[in-house]
Amino acid sequence: MKHLLHRALRTHLLSIRQWGACTKTRAEVRGGGRKPWKQKGTGRARAGSRRSPLWRGGGVAFGPRAVPMHLKINRKEAHKAVKVALIASAAKMQIIDPPLLAQPSCQTISHMLPATNVLWIVDKKHVNLWLSCRNIKTLHLIQAQHIYVKPLLWAKEIWISHDAMHILEAQYQIKFL
Structure with missing residues (x-):
């Protein structure tokens, strides 16, 4: 079962990774279509393009390329990985209903929290609760329908x-607490 957790976590981390660094090769740099000077008779080294990696303004020879890697995990495997993570983290679970907030209040939520990392699974998106929690690191x-492996392990x-507990019990066919 560890391999399922590993695959699900790795798939998720690769899907959210930003592949930013990208350099242009000599084929992608503008210009340089004409041969700078003739091949023989000038006394200089032969040159075919002004966009060679040896030239200023030329392409990069072996620079980074923004080629995103994707891993695929089957739907049933991902579902089973979440189920395994839920069962493994059953000892860390508590039933705490979110407070009904008339307006967003980060201070109200932060006074409830312990000093450790907390995952709060709710049944639906309560706007004031969401606005109150989004700034707390x-x-x-997370909503029960959108649960995945990374926050369960984190x-x-x-x-x-x-209500979220009933949704998770129905979705994953497991009994909590």
């Missing part, structure tokens, strides 16, 4: 609302 708020404590 040690808290990850969290030291997992808080689940009653």
Whole structure:
């Protein structure tokens, strides 16, 4: 089962990675279509293009390329990996319903939190709760329908609302607490 967790986590991390660094090769740099000077008789080294990597303004020979790598995981494997992660993290779970907030208040939520990383699984998106939690680095708020492996492994404590617990039990056919 560890291999399923590893594959699911690796697939997710590769999917969110930004592949930013990209350099142009001699084929992609503008200009340089004409031969700078004739092949023989000048006393200089032969040159075929002004965009050679040896020239200023030329392409990069072996620079980084932004080629994103994708790993595919089957839907049933991903589902099973989440189920395994939920079962493995059952000892960290507590049932805590989110407070009903009239307006967003980060301070109210931060007073509830312990000093460790918390994953809070809720049944639906409560706008004021979402706005209150989005600026807290040690808290990850997620809907039960969108749960995945990384936050389950990252969290030291997992808080689940009653309604979210019923959704997870129905979706993964496991009994909590």
